[in-house]
Amino acid sequence: MxxxxxxxxxxxxxxxxxxxxxxxxxxxxxxxxxxxxxxxxxxxxxxxxxxxxxxxxxxxxxxxxxxxxxxxxxxxxxxxxxxxxxxxxxxxxxxxxxxxxxxxxxxxxxxxxxxxxxxxxxxxxxxxxxxxxxDECDDSSINPCSHFCNNYIGGYFCSCPPEYDLHDDQHTCGVNCSGGQYTEQRGQISSPGYPSPYPENSLCEYKVLLEPGYQVILKFQPTDFDVEEANDGSCSYDSLTIKAKGDTFGPFCGKKTPPPLIETRSYEVDIIFQTDSGGDNKGWKLHYYEDAIPCPDQVTENSILEPQNDKYIFKDMVTVRCEEGFEMVTGDKKITSFMAKCQADGTWSNSHLQCQPVDCGDPEETDFGEVTFESSTYQSEAKYNCKSDYYSLLGEDTYHCSLDGIWVNSKGQNDPPICKPVCGKTTLQPQSRIYGGSPAENGYFPWVIHFPSGNLGGGALISDQWVLTAAHVVQDQDQPRIRAGDVIHRNGVELVAKKVIIHPRWITGDIENRQNYDNDIALVQLSRRVEMGPCICPVCLPKNIAVSSPDIDEVGYVAGWGRSSDKKAKTAKLQYAPVSVRKTEDCKKSVVTNQVFTENMICAGGDGKDSCQGDSGGPLMFRYSSEEVKDNRLYLGGIVSWGLECGQFGMYTRVSNYLEWIKETIEKTEKEDGEQEAEPLKICK
The missing domain is CATH 2.60.120.290 (Spermadhesin, CUB domain)
Structure with a gap:
């Protein structure tokens, strides 16, 4: 070396x-x-x-x-x-x-x-x-600088042409084209150097800022757009993006012009143009101008605005009401209307208030019935029907959801219909020939009940919670025992009495030597309602029949578990017999004592067919002969009251004379009791 x-x-x-x-x-x-x-x-x-x-x-x-x-x-x-x-x-x-x-x-x-x-x-x-x-600048595989590379011993540095700035990475040059803000009512914006090719590696941001209440409208001409696009057609190389009030338009690239007119619905718009290191495209140009920001033609869905204009702009005031079938609810309060103002950003004040469909909720159920419906909103329909043939619907069966948010029938009534027990249903055929007393079968007289203690006797169910009997049977009992539901009384179901109500003009006294049985009638209220079925249902009351009914010589039925004329013990199975109505004079002639006879009594029997001891309070029944009743029914004409000798004439309390007292007593008592909460008692299996 x-x-x-x-x-x-x-x-x-x-x-x-x-x-x-x-x-x-x-x-x-x-x-x-x-x-x-x-x-x-x-x-x-x-x-x-x-x-x-x-x-x-x-x-x-x-x-x-x-x-x-x-x-x-x-x-x-x-x-x-x-x-x-x-x-x-x-x-x-x-x-x-x-x-x-x-x-x-x-x-x-x-x-x-x-x-x-x-x-x-x-x-x-x-x-x-x-x-x-x-020499890093001489190595083409490194390519350290986007524009000019300058080598020195131990390193190199990058530099840029005029009007370009070196980015923070110290390698890339780009044009500083951000920060432009446009506040004039109209103007023009373009890419740097347009229509000459725009610079590479640049991020240009422009802002259009107008007065609140106005929106920026952007307008493009078909020949004013040429931005490099990727080979796959995407805008991953260069792109133009417009952002306004949370909305984004774009990105746009290629030679296809963006929508010729863009309504931004905002007075503040950002225009972002980003380029990469390649390409030789001329860029873009757009025009902008202002327009009043319109508010929607509805403040909220299903609403009506007053006044009705073709267009609503900043500061317009309207009264808002809901379309028919809709309502406004705020908290737990319903309101009929409210005021709204068109705001600077093109939205309505109070737009949080909603017009929601009027909803009646589920229709109220009715005891022993069912209701079907597909919807509970305005004008929806609900249909009621009773669950069994032992009930009939009292009232209209069709209800609709009203504007008031309640279910009503055609008369505007909102109380649901009632499933009322069907009375007098019997399986005893009218053509049956009866000679003397006969044992009854289940279904013949499903309303007959038995009092097994005290003054032995019977009664008749006249509704799902009330029994009609003779006053002298229950005058000494506050809560008599009751059996019902089977012709063999021992097989019956025990019912609990809640209250005994004796006719106010009944004179309480000794039964053995009694001479006055006037007003021998009483009501017994059950503690629970009874569900109707084939083994138990009420007998009909004499409604809409002649005052003189039953007629003289009309044949009825008397039923009970009492003694017969030739049998000293009461029977285990319910017995019944046909009896004919007689003139009261016939009964008077047979009496040698000072017994009292009144218009409240019916004379019936004779010829060995009569009620006897243990039958007191039981029903004297007649067949309905009315155009309203087409099927086989029985009504309660009388109540077994007194007689001289079994098999002779018997006296019965005339029920038709006490219909008003029966009705008023039941209504008053049930009103005092209030709503019934206990589930109905099901007897029939």
């Missing part, structure tokens, strides 16, 4: 005390003596950043082998082997290296290894390295 080169190395080595050295020397172990067997040595070589490394070998004597398999010196950069050296090269021109190599990296590793034998005493190697400046 000449004197000048060593002088250069000396100067380079003095660059900085803190920097890696600019040169150095490396020799194999035990050089220049022969290296040992199984040697393994490595050297890390590093020069300052911005430099590469050049290696010079002045001696190379390493055992040769195919592929340097025995002994070798390897040059490693970043974990990859760049060169592998071996063999004997001792000659050369003095002052010149026998081998040199350049590596464009400021770090590398030298790795020397030998195997188990060094028979000829190979001496190894001697080398030195120097730092060599890297």
């Amino acid at each position: 000449g004197t000048s080169r060593w002088l250069l190395l000396a100067l380079l080595g003095c660059v900085s005390a803190d920097s890696p050295p600019m040169f150095g020397e490396i020799t194999s172990p035990n050089y220049p003596q022969g290296y040992h067997d199984n040697a393994k040595e490595s050297w890390d070589v590093q020069v300052p950043e911005g430099y590469g490394i050049r290696l010079y070998f002045i001696h190379l004597d390493i055992e040769p082998s195919g592929g340097c398999e025995y002994d070798s010196l390897k040059v490693v950069i970043g974990g990859a082997v760049q060169d592998t050296l071996c063999g004997r090269n001792l000659g050369g021109v003095p002052g010149h290296p026998i081998k040199e190599a350049y590596y464009p990296s400021n770090t590398l590793k030298l790795l020397f290894t030998s195997d188990f034998s060094n028979q000829e005493q190979y001496t190894g190697f001697s080398a030195y390295y120097i730092a060599v400046d890297v």
Whole structure:
């Protein structure tokens, strides 16, 4: 090496005390003596950043082998082997290296290894390295700068043409085209340099800011748009995007013009133009102008505005009402209308108030009935019907949801219809021929009940909670025992009496020697309503029949568990017999005592057919003969009251004379009781 080169190395080595050295020397172990067997040595070589490394070998004597398999010196950069050296090269021109190599990296590793034998005493190697400046600007694979690259010893820097700025990455140049704000009522905005090609690597942001209450209208001409698009047709290279009041229009690119007219519905609009490092397109131009921001023609869905205008703009005031079938609810309060104002951003004040469908909720249920409906909103229809043939619907069956939010029938009534028990249903056929007393079957007289204690007797169910009987049967009992639901009284279900109400003109006294049975009638209220069915249902009251009914000689039925004329013990199974209505004079002629006869009594029986002890309070029943009743029914004409001798004429309380008292007493008592909460008692299986 000449004197000048060593002088250069000396100067380079003095660059900085803190920097890696600019040169150095490396020799194999035990050089220049022969290296040992199984040697393994490595050297890390590093020069300052911005430099590469050049290696010079002045001696190379390493055992040769195919592929340097025995002994070798390897040059490693970043974990990859760049060169592998071996063999004997001792000659050369003095002052010149026998081998040199350049590596464009400021770090590398030298790795020397030998195997188990060094028979000829190979001496190894001697080398030195120097730092060599890297020209980054000349390396096209690096391409460090978007525009101008400037190299210097140990590094490089990027620079930009006029009107461009160097970005923070210190590599990319772009135009500073942001910050433009437009406040005039109308104007024009374009990409930088339009119609010349726009700059690359740029982010241009423009803002249009008008007075509140006005919106920005953007207008594009077909020939004023040319923005680079990606090969797949997307806008991933360059793009124009418009943002206004939470809405985004775009991104737009290519040669296809955006919508010719964009109503932004905002007085504040941001226009964002972004470009990458390539392309040669001319860019874009648009015009903008202001227009009053319109408010929607509805403040809320299903609403009506007053006054009705073709267009509503900033500061317009309207009165808002709901369309028919809708209502406004705020909290738990309904309102009929409210005021709204068109605001600067094109929205209405009070738009949170909603017109929701009038909803009547589920129709009210009715006992022993069911209601079907598909919807509960305005004008929806609900249909009522009773669950069984033992009830009939009292009232209209069809209701609709009204504007007031309640279910009403055609008369505007909102109380649901009532499933009223069907009275007088009997399986006893009219054509049946009866001779004397006969045992009754279930279904003949399902209203007959039995009082098994006290003054033994019977009664008749006249509704789902009331029993009609004779006053003298229950005059001494506040809560008499009651059985019902089967012709064999022991098989009947025990019912609980709640209240006994005796006719106010009944004179309480001894039954044995009693002569006055006038007003022998009483009501017993059950503690729970009874569900009607084939084993129990009420008998009809004499409604809409002649005052004189039943007629003289009309045949009715009397039923009970009392004694018969030829049998001293009461029967286990309900017995019934046909009896004919007689003139009261016939009964008077048979009486030798001072018994009282009144218009409140019916005379019936004779010919060995009569009620007897234990039948008191039981029903005297007649068939309906009315155009209103087409099926087989019985009504309660009388109540077994008194008689002289079983099988002779008997006297019955005339029920038709007490209809008003029955009705008023039941209504008053049930009103005092209030709503019935207990589930109805189901007797029939």
